Amino acid sequence: MAEKLLDIKNLSIEYRTDDATYYAVNDLNLSLDKGETLGLVGETGAGKTTTALSILRLLPFRIGVITSGSILMNGEDMLAKPESEMRKIRGKEISMIFQDPMTSLNPVYTVGDQIAEVIKLHEEKLTKEQVDKKVDNLFLMVGIPAERKTEYPHQFSGGMKQRVVIAMALACEPQLLLADEPTTALDVTIQAQVLKMMNDLKQKLNTAMILITHDLGVVAETCDKVAIMYAGEIIENGTAEDIFEGKDHHPYTVGLFGSIPDITSKAKRLSPINGLMPDPADLPKGCRFNPRCPKCMDICREKAPEVIQMSDTHTIRCHLFKK
Amino acid sequence: MSNTAVGAADVPAARHYKKKSQATAIWRRFKKNKMAMIGLVIFSIMVIIAVCSPIFINYEKDVITQTISQRYQAPSLTHLVGTDQFGRDILCRVLWGARISMSVGIAVVALSLIIGSILGASAGFFGGTWDNVVMRLMDILLAIPGTMLAITIVAAMGNSIPNLLLALGIEQVPKMTRIVRSSVLTLKRADYIEAARACGTSNARIIFRHILPNAIGPILVQATLTVARTIISIAGLSFIGLGIQPPSPEWGAMISEAKSQLMNYPYLVMAPGIAIILTVTSLTLIGDGLRDALDPKLKN
């Protein structure tokens, strides 16, 4: 089997503040092959962004601490690399785009300059003309007229800004793109445009992508694999087919699907999942989902469930499926 | 949202509840801030001293009477900080000076608060030409840089207390007006104001029951800063002879008197200076702490 592009094993991350310690990510396992798109799904606070930041080692200094586990990229140990090497990787082998395009760009520099910066940073041997040409090409690729590269971020709409951000992220043709809810802050129609563009680019450049989102619709459209995250753990993992068409699911997954409003359904009320995500500083004993789980058994309150292999591709972390 | 109509009587009641819990929440946040609490403690001590000093200090005997034979004494048990060039106990004078500075500070704050609130609230609420007139007037006052206006007023009109208050007050009124006005402008557009208006609440009621309580926060912060600035300003005016005159132990006047002895007895400037620094620092800490406690961004 070909070497995995990204292999995360038993990753645990804590946020240590003056008030409390937050267990943001707990024993997480994730992997990705070249060119694959993984959808990382979960509610706000599940630990998705933390996971992505940890891949780039961009956790808040001194507060975010990786307490155990390993992150391997192309077989190399990312956690052992010195900061100077990580800087070379950021923006080049691995890129990240963030949720809110309105504030992601520096307001006092032109968009052209900001894109050129990442190119100049990682490909020092290029001449000024070559860099300019690359910037123009990138604009073309994301559908913005190249003349606009001398304009400032405030002169662009939200959707256009996000395109600039995407251009910046893909400028050096990274192997892995971490996209943290890239379309959440955009209008629905713009969302569709931007997603399609990301898909096309992804295929063209054969970039692997981790798409963080809470929108199952987006996942269905763009992702090969899906991982569902809850309270810092991956509670279900599989291909898109496994998740969307399979029979067996983690109760949380069932709840997620059930909570999507359906205009054709005859239901009178929304059916949300009861309760709230647990406080990361004070996680429940046993299975983290047990206080909210409609199928909770005694053992769920005592013992944390193991990962059950449902098929080659599909895993669920739940006592219900213990063989 | 329930279907029952919200009567006008319901709105003020709800507002009162909100105000009370807001105030306790703000106080709780303030309490957590160590530096702000230190400032509050120090300032409270100074206020107590200012109020109670007539109890243990006799103005005529301890503060004013000159006893040349006791000049320039080093700190001792009878004179804890020593005596000045006229034989007066320095500690007594400094403590009495707290009364003077506090009174002036509070008077100026009260003055600027009243005038500033009236001007600012009316300008913000009614807008239009009146707003323009008020803001242009504030611009004119603010365009005179530094202490020039205050000095002109006092030097021309004589340095009686009302004139001093006028001069210092005029410096502070534009800032207070601005703060009140911007609070009013923000709140004018708030949703619950629209709701109150939709219930037929009168303009006056809206201003007094809804807008002003919410504007109190920034106004309070500005008030602490005003007292702090005023204490320094009055000290400055007294220093150049235009404020409180000797033999009153106003801190600035004390420093001015000590100035003539700078060569031989430099330590005489210390006590009043440190008194000013202590007072203003504690006020600044309170003001900063208040500002942080009011800031919703820091809400947990």
Next chain:
Amino acid sequence: MHRYVIKRLLMLIPVMLGISFILYSIMTLTPGDPARLLLGDGATEEAIEQKRDELGLNKGFFGGYVDYLGKAAHGDFGKSYRSGEPVYKEVFTRFPNTLKLATLAIGISIIVGVLVGIIQAVRQYSLLDNVISAITLILTSMPDFWFGLILIILFAVELKLLPASGNQHWYNFILPGLTASMNYTAGTIRLTRSSMLEVIRSDYIRTARAKGVDERTITYKHALKNALLPVVTLIGINLGWQLGGTIIVEQIFAIPGIGTLMIGAVRSKDTPLLMASVLFVALLASLINLVTDILYAYIDPRIKAEYSK
């Protein structure tokens, strides 16, 4: 952009008129007759009346003001009652001293203020940060005249290093400059620090890190330009304020500047001289504010867009 500048310049006219009216009212409506003050107590009533006519004081309140405005529109701001010299001459003789003091003070506040503020922000929570915060807090609570006296005690009396008065040599201005700059420097340090801290938390800084930009470039290229925006405004305000606020420092260090000129004018009810000195400084301060706002627009493209509407 040009329209904005012209609009601002036109706005200066009513402001200057307002200031002149306020000053005129204060001077003329308060007790004290300049003629009497000039001639002394022993003068006869006729001599005083004659002097009053000479000085143009018998035209009534509004008459005098209109007269003043009329002449001012032609560039004649009158003669000092006391010296008889044209006021602009008096002002321009004294102004360079105040200017030297103010620019020195602002220069110190900019260089020290911005640098220390950046250092504090980059090393937040360190011992250095806390110590500097404590020092700046105390400095902003300290009266500048007291600071000046302490400096004199240290450097002139004890160490006998620097002169405490006069304005002949450049080193005469060191202690006064430090004194005048003290409050502003402390304020600049605090503002730079808090502005940098706020900017460093921004999303676009996070983006820059994700691009692989090193910390140094992030601090000095990405963060600083954004963080300096409010600091530039503060410096502009400070410079204007300085020009009118050096009065006390001038008194302590015996520097003949506009501040001392002004106090003398008020005391002797020398209305033309007072009006000239205050109006001059106020005009300068307003122009400095305008220049600062324009500068701001050149640093922040969003503001430039605002002004061009």
